[in-house]
Amino acid sequence: MPSQPAIQDRVQAKREVRRIKNLPTVPGIVAKISRMVENPETSAAEVGRLISQDQVLSAKVLRMANSAFFGMSRKISSISQALVILGFEVVKGLVLTSSVFDMIQKSMAGLWEHSIGCAAASGAVATLLGRDDAEEILVAGLLHDLGKVVLALNLPEEMNLVREKVKNGKVLFYEAENEVLDFDHSELGQWLAEHWNLPESLAEPMRLHHRPEKAVLKPECTAIVHIADIIIRAKGFGNAGDLLVPPVSMAAWEMLGLRKTDFLPILDILEPKLSSLCDITSID
Amino acid sequence: MKRIPIDKAVPGQVLAEKLTRHDGVLLAGQGSAITEGLLRMLARMNIDSVVIEEEESRSVEEVLEDFRRFTQDLDARFVRIEPQSVLQALKKTMLYLAEKDRDETLALINNPVSASEGSAEPPQGAAESVNA
Numbered sequence: 001m002p003s004q005p006a007i008q009d010r011v012q013a014k015r016e017v018r019r020i021k022n023l024p025t026v027p028g029i030v031a032k033i034s035r036m037v038e039n040p041e042t043s044a045a046e047v048g049r050l051i052s053q054d055q056v057l058s059a060k061v062l063r064m065a066n067s068a069f070f071g072m073s074r075k076i077s078s079i080s081q082a083l084v085i086l087g088f089e090v091v092k093g094l095v096l097t098s099s100v101f102d103m104i105q106k107s108m109a110g111l112w113e114h115s116i117g118c119a120a121a122s123g124a125v126a127t128l129l130g131r132d133d134a135e136e137i138l139v140a141g142l143l144h145d146l147g148k149v150v151l152a153l154n155l156p157e158e159m160n161l162v163r164e165k166v167k168n169g170k171v172l173f174y175e176a177e178n179e180v181l182d183f184d185h186s187e188l189g190q191w192l193a194e195h196w197n198l199p200e201s202l203a204e205p206m207r208l209h210h211r212p213e214k215a216v217l218k219p220e221c222t223a224i225v226h227i228a229d230i231i232i233r234a235k236g237f238g239n240a241g242d243l244l245v246p247p248v249s250m251a252a253w254e255m256l257g258l259r260k261t262d263f264l265p266i267l268d269i270l271e272p273k274l275s276s277l278c279d280i281t282s283i284d
Numbered sequence: 285m286k287r288i289p290i291d292k293a294v295p296g297q298v299l300a301e302k303l304t305r306h307d308g309v310l311l312a313g314q315g316s317a318i319t320e321g322l323l324r325m326l327a328r329m330n331i332d333s334v335v336i337e338e339e340e341s342r343s344v345e346e347v348l349e350d351f352r353r354f355t356q357d358l359d360a361r362f363v364r365i366e367p368q369s370v371l372q373a374l375k376k377t378m379l380y381l382a383e384k385d386r387d388e389t390l391a392l393i394n395n396p397v398s399a400s401e402g403s404a405e406p407p408q409g410a411a412e413s414v415n416a
Contacts, residue, residue: 169360234374236357245361248370260373267381 026196027099029054033092034197044088048080051095060098061091068276069116069123069138086135089199093139096198100146107152110239115142116277117237121228124269128262129224133201140205140218141225145240146192147185147206151177166242173241174210186210213251223252231266237274287335290327295320301335340392347393351386355379 032050036042052058058079065082066075076082083091104112122141126134152159158180165176177184189206192198198206200217205225208215215222226249232238233245285300295318303312303322306329312322318334326334342350358378365371 169363172364230371231374234358234361234371234378236361243357243361244364245371245374247365248368250370253370260370263374263377264380267377271381 027096029057030092030096030099030196033095037088044083045080047088047091048078048083051079051091057095057098060101061094064094064097065091068273069120070135071273089201090135090139093136093142093202097139097142100143100149103153104146104149107149108239108241111145111148111241113238114232114240115145115238117232117235117274118142118144118225118228120273120277121232121266121270122225124266124273125224125228125231125256125258127269128266129256129258131220131224133221136201137221137224140202140221141228143202144189144205144209144225144229145185147187147189148173148241150188150192151181151185155181162241169243171242172244172246174246176242184210210246212249219252219255223249223256226252227256227258231263231270235267235270235274285335286338287333289333290323290331293318293323293326293334293336295323297334297339298337299334300337303331303334305329305331340389342389342393344390344393347386347389351382354382358382 029051033047036047036050051061061079062076062082065086066072070086072085076085079091082094086094101112104115119138119142123134123138126137131137161180162173162176165171165179166173171179174184174186186207186209190203193203193206201221204215204218205222208222209225209229212219212223212226229240230245230248233240233243236243297318299312299314299316299318302310302314303326304310311325311329312318318336340347358375362371362375
C-alpha cells in the first residue's frame, strides 16, 4: 500500500503532536459560561451579567454583534439583549472569538481577515439557503482555522518548512502540513475542540472543512463552511497560508442543493459586508 | 465614502450622509452636492467635517491595469482546479463582477455627472457589453 504511511511515521507524527505542550487553555470566561449553561436553571440574564463583568470583552462582543455580520436593523446595546436576539450559542462563539482574537492575529498575517471573510461568506451561503441557524454557521466559519493558530504558535520551525513548500503556488497549505508533519490543522482543530469542549456545530467544521462529506453530526453546517472557505479564497480576501482555491467536495455541494447560478447572489450578499467588516479587523 | 475635514471639502463633492446641525436640524440631504453657500454655513456653525462619496482617483489606464492584475491573480488562485465545473462557474462569476466593476468605474471617469445620478441601476446593456 503506497499511500499508507508506515507505522513508524505515524508514531513519529504522534510525537510531534505531543511536542505541542502548551495547547492554549480554554479562555476562562468561556469555561465559566459552559459550566453555567450545564445547569438548566441558569437564566440568560445571569450569563449576560457574567460576560458584562469584563468590559473590554463585552465591548468586543457587542461590536461584532452590531457589525455587518448580522445586519441588525436596531443597535444591540447590551450582552443580555445580544443573548435574546442572537441566541446563546452565537454569543458564546463571539466571546470565544474575542478571547482568541489576539492569538489569531499574532499567529499568521492575513489569517484573521480570512477568518472574518469565511464567516461572512458562511453567513451569505446560509442566508441564501434560507437556514434559520445562519448566525451559528457564521460563527463556525469564524473559528474554522483555529488549528492553524495552534500550529503557528507551537511548531514555528515546521511551519517555516510548510511555508517554503507553499511558496511555489501549487501546493495547498494542508497538503504541505501533511507532508511535513503527517497531520494538519484540521486534526489539531479537532483536538482543540475536544480539549475546550466546544459544541459540534463548531467542532465538526473545524475538523472537516476540507472533507465535509465525512461529517455526521453537523453535515450541512460543515458543508457550508467548506463552500464559504472556497468562495473567500476565490475572492482573494485575507490569507489562509496559501493563495489557492481548494477543490470543492461534490458530495457537499449536492447535499446543500446549490446551483452554479447561486454564486452571483451569494457574492452580492457578501460584497457589501466585506467592505464594512474592515472595521472589526481593527478591534483592539 | 469617507469623512473629510471641512477645509478639504470643495463645491461639487457629493454628500454620502445627510448633514445635520448639532441639534438635529437637517442642513443637506444625502446625495446632495456641496455648494459654496453650504460651506460658509458649516463654517459658521462650527461643523468641522463631512462624509462624502469617494471619487474615482484612478486614471483609465490605472483601472485597466488593476483589472489586468486582478485577472492574473484570479488565474493563479484557480490554477489547481481546471476540471471542476462548479469552480469554473465560481471563477466566471468573479470575472463577471470584476468586469462590471471595471466598466462602471470607466463610465464614472468618462462621465462623472450622469454616472453618479444613475448610481442605483447600471445602464441598460451593461451586462451584454461585459460579456463581449
